[in-house]
Amino acid sequence: MNFSLTTLGVSSASPTTDRYPSAHILNICGRLFLIDCGEGCQMLMKRHGISLMRLERIFLSHLHGDHVFGIFGLLSTLSMSGRTEPLHIYAPEGFDRILQFFREHFLERDTYPVEYHQLTATEPEMLLDDALLTVSALPLRHRVPSYGFLFREKEPGLNVRKSAVAEYSLSVEEILALKSGRDAVRADGTVLRAEALTYVPYRPRSFAYVGDTAVFDGLSDMVKGVDLLYHEATFGDDCADKAAQMFHCTARDAAETALRAGAGRLVIGHFSSRYKDTGVLLRQAREVFPDTEAGMEGAVFEVPEKTHKDE
């Protein structure tokens, strides 16, 4: 099952000729989550074959324009396309007024409900907890309230080993018992032990998005052990002072957080337009955390399924 991040917009503040403002799609088993919605997001989604209509939830890290200006066009297009499914949007305080402004001035047809979930947490907080996954908000430190997001697949149910099904000619009732973790006892007294005959089919995967933020203690703990970490890397070593002053990070800061967190892989983005070639940022990050990639339009970063052997 798919678990991948597609970076669409990887520019900070002002776009460049080949980098759009922030927009990222997380695909977990076909469920599509949009993280930040910079100008041009809907065009980027179409260009890279990502269905707008299948968008389930939108997470806006903070209300700076380069993370938000694409929302108007996207919401309009969904109306014009006749969406009826509710759309959940998670965003900090103030988004209700933005939504109200949009509705008053621009919405001609209101075909679907927008459910706005206001982000207020000052500590990591669960936003969503369903059969497949959990999503948590991670409070960051920026010039305005800013949140990261942590997506975790849930532990899957047990599978019964195929070899056991054959060897013991398991009945449906016995399989159901074993899958639920209970031992099955036969009429002849044989005990079929769940622990021996079942396995966890895959290890749950995780992704964390760390958008605009200054470096701060405790950040790496919030994203401890994630398989894939997206981290803003607005500046390089040459602008470390500017990064701190603007409540942003350098590529090296991002890599140090990935290292401390023990992340599996790091993707950096949100590059300042001063870096025509982001190679310098990638090199600086890799000096600290070698398994780093630079986000670019349309790049897909997969977290492979970690299947357990069934024998």
Place this chain on the structure above:
Amino acid sequence: MNFSLTTLGVSSASPTTDRYPSAHILNICGRLFLIDCGEGCQMLMKRHGISLMRLERIFLSHLHGDHVFGIFGLLSTLSMSGRTEPLHIYAPEGFDRILQFFREHFLERDTYPVEYHQLTATEPEMLLDDALLTVSALPLRHRVPSYGFLFREKEPGLNVRKSAVAEYSLSVEEILALKSGRDAVRADGTVLRAEALTYVPYRPRSFAYVGDTAVFDGLSDMVKGVDLLYHEATFGDDCADKAAQMFHCTARDAAETALRAGAGRLVIGHFSSRYKDTGVLLRQAREVFPDTEAGMEGAVFEVPEKTHKDE
């Protein structure tokens, strides 16, 4: 001297994989005018080498999102780039509230003044009259107040024929007199006639933009004799009823207006996303008005300088 239209965004309502919402640049002798500002406009300008900082004026035909949503990012980028020159924006009633919303929620640094000129005319009305050109608003018929724009170069001053300068060894004073249209009389009684020794260096050029509108009597009169006409052509013959119902035009409507107006050349745009290939719209327009082109991203339509012979 340059006089050209660059079509950047030629999609109506929803963008497609290769068409952005409405945005057009008119370049008159290096002066840059933006007509409509759909989402992604600033990226398109950068991609096609058009300077954002040199933008002089913005004309918004009406306040539907597909003509407006790019303004937020554009205004932000101009601030971040440190623009100090005033920016003139012409738009119908309501744009002041949009601007106010933008300033309250998104503007971090206010580096340049925006001068908003509210469009209210119910008859064609002059918006700008300077040394080089005039710009007029043309009231159209749409679901909301909508305006076209007519740009006309002014009649240039007279030039003195090079051959006359040599033949009569004209003095600076005589040249200045002739250029101002006055005859020069020499001490020996010789009369140097301005009419004979000067010429009009070029014929003024004109461009009209007819954005979202239904067909109506009097439209072609408003754009009579323009060298270049941009006209919306949202639909084809197959959707003539829908066009009328939505207060839009078909490609054939656009061509009929161009024909009645005696336009030099027609560019159609604002294509519905239902037309993957706009060739069908182009063919229908050309049946009526052969000198029609279909707008596309980055296409430049020049109005050549019509120089008068100087001998």
